Amino acid sequence: MRLSTYNFLTSKAIKGVKVGFPLKLTIAKQDVVESEFNPTFIERLLPRLDWSGIRLAAEVAGLNDDIPAELPANVAENEELLKKLHHLLLEIDVLEGQLECPETGRVFPITDGIPNMLLNEDEV
Amino acid sequence: MTNSWKKYILWFAQEHLDFRVAEFNSIIKLFGLKHRKLNDNTLVRSLNIIYKFLISFDKQKPFWIVEFANEESAIKFASRSVSLRSIYELWGHSNNLKSFHEKLQDSIKTKENLMDPYIQKSFKIVVETYNKHISQKEKVEKIETLEYLPFQGEVDLKTPQTEWCYIEFYGLDPTAVPSEPDDILFGRLVANGQRDLIKELSLKKRKFIGNTSMDAQLSLLMVNQALVNNGDLVLDPFVGTGSLLVSAAKFGGYVLGADIDFMMLHGRSRPSRITQKVRERDERVRANLEQYGCGDRYIDVIISDFSNPLWRQGVEFDAIITDPPYGIRESTEKVESKTTSKQNTRSKDMPHYPSTSHYSLQQLYVDLLQFSAHHLKVGGRLVCWLPYHRDDYTSEMIPQHSSLVLVGNSEQPLSGLTSRRLLTYEKRDINAPDSAQLSYQLSNSYDFRDRYFNNAPESRTERRMRKAEQREIGRIEALKRGKVIIDNKEAKNNLNKSRFQ
Structure with a gap:
């Protein structure tokens, strides 16, 4: 699972959960997959992401120093930051780990890079 | 972009006809080319019209004549179209041979400066007769009727600098081929369409496929309908083996998928290929994308x-x-959520696989439209298939949503009784999708699965028996004619056996 996907997911599907974001991410095993840097894509992706979620992801991945506390206004001109965001959001691949619902503590496992967000019959 | 209006011949493959106009319109929109369909002879020029239809065209015919503002537009169009075989700059067109040659000679004279760049180049002339087969000798004879062409370059059949095409169109009905062609066209090859991609992305060589993987051509058509372009974020909520994502990524989309099937996404479901007993370890959606160089x-x-x-x-x-x-x-x-009278025997350390229930198609489409209305950007498109029984079809069956406009609806027949339609919706520019009312017309009693298995006009057993009877009659008649019958089924079984040994 890429950390950009982490920014999209919530646990609001659970009965009684309103927001379910951000999930608590734990990484047991990760891989770094190098991929082509496409600044336009990152620029277009940023407005769809939640900045606090990006900060949390950076914290878990140990890249805290790379990501500023606030989204700078002129991010499009800041190629260095775009590259760092590209690395954080698209190159880090969580192979094993888990996502935890902030409201109920329900754990969603990530196995072999694929998060399993399925709920049981009694949770929907 | 300088404008130099020229007419072009668009030669389409005669396949998936119902998708042709929709794809054409989508590609024009994708590249931001405005257009106007015109009546026979009224030509209106304005700065923002990039191309226009010259002839009131028949969408069933494989040859269209379209005017583009410049060659760049024509090349752009060809860079995305999957229905298109080739695009030619039009030099001569008529519905009878005599006037065709007059017109062509005339246009060579009047457009001398346009012909100049090609006169010294090496060239070849291809002869195409549509709906009529002719011999090589007859083709050469046809080329000889064009002896007045001013070409002075070498003839080069392998790597010509310019390629010309002489086309005779003999209608669409193979049982009634006219003696004289309906249309004669001559043009210079500008670009080829994307038919090669169909072969490149063929399911036959794809790493990871399943029972319902979409064939390459249709999935490319879907991506064109969805206007996917470089740097777009694309979702397939019923991803399966990712056959749609492959095409989306091929055209520059960044792709996400979701599916309820754990075994499928982890590549552990039963293999769909007859020659394969177990799936390979790395069969994943991701491996498919890597196979075609879109892993990034x-x-x-x-x-x-x-x-x-x-x-x-x-x-x-x-x-x-x-x-x-x-x-x-x-x-x-x-x-x-279910209530069960059984005692809950689950313990914390025991894996639990949630039991699933039937998800009716109507409900699924309601959810899909609602979801798309929320999660598409304005102007973004939802492209999906709707299966139905042909007898049942009415336009009211198409699901509607007030924040989604239906912009495409193309039919693909699946069998004698069933069809599916490719629906394309575009999200409207409104501020509050929440207040949008969903109207869904499909009656609640309509259940495609039930209709397919239980309520078809002829049940599957009846059909099987009828076909068997027909085969038996055919076999007896063939024996009477003295034909030696080879048991195809037996031969196929033996082939399968030998594959597994």
Whole structure:
């Protein structure tokens, strides 16, 4: 699972959960997959992401120093930051780990890079 | 872009006819080329019209004549079209041979400066007779009728600098081929369409396929309908083996998928190829993208239940393309809360696989439209298939949503009784999708699966018996004629046996 996907997911599907974001991410095993840097894509992706979620992801991945506390206004001109965001959001691949619902503590496992967000019959 | 209006011949493959106009319109929109369909002879020029139809065209015919503002537009169009075989700059066109040659000679004279760049170049002339087969000798004779062409370059059949095409069109009906062609066209090859991609992405060589993987051509058509372009974020909520994502990534989309089937996404379901007993270890959606060099644009696949979405409010996709399960070859499933009289024997350390319930197609489409209305960007498109029985079809069957406009609806017949339609919706520019009212016309009693298995005009058993009877009659007649009958079924069985040995 890429950390950009982490920014999209919530646990609001659970009965009684309103927001379910951000999930608590734990990484047991990760891989770094190098991929082509496409600044336009990152620029277009940023407005769809939640900045606090990006900060949390950076914290878990140990890249805290790379990501500023606030989204700078002129991010499009800041190629260095775009590259760092590209690395954080698209190159880090969580192979094993888990996502935890902030409201109920329900754990969603990530196995072999694929998060399993399925709920049981009694949770929907 | 300088404008130099020219007419072009668009030669389409005679396949998936109902998709042709929709694809044409989508590609024009994708590149931001405005257009106007014109009546026979009225030509209106304005700065923002990039191309126009010259002839009131017949969309069934494989040759269209379209005017583009410049060659760049024509090349752009060819760079995306999957229905298009080739595009030629038009030099001569008529509906009878005599006037064709007059017109062509005339246009060579009057457009001398346009012909100049090609006179000294090496060239070849291809002869195409549509709906009529002619011998090589006759082809050469046809080329000789064009002896007045001013070409002075070498003839080069392998790598010519310019390629010309002489086309005779003998109508569409193979049982009634006219003696004289209906249309004669001559033009210079400008670009080829994307037919080669169909072969390149063929399912035959794809690493990871399943029972319902979409064939390469249709999935490319879907991506064109969805206007997927470089840097777009694309979602397939019923991803399966990712056959739609392959095409989306091929055209520059960054792709995400979701599916309820754990075994499928982890590549552990039963293999669909007859020659394969177990799936290979790395059969994944991701491996498919890597196979075609688009691994960089794979984001993720997620195991999730579409009936209960988990995407954060405000996540926007540029396009949603999907082929939902119809309940025939892949089941329609969701997780639903159930009460059971059985005692709960689950313990914490024991893995639990949620039991799934039937997810009716109507409900699925309601959810899909609602989801798309929320999570598409304005102007973004939802492209999906709707299966139905042909007898039942009315336009009211198409699901509607007030924030989605239906912009494409093309039919693909699946069998004598069933069809599916590729529906393309575009999200309207409105501020509050929440207040939007969903109107859904499909009657609640309509169930494609039930109709398919239980309520067809002829049940599957009846049909099987009828076919068997027909075969038997045919066999007896063939024996009477003295034909030696080879048992095809036996031969096929033996072939399969030898494959597994």
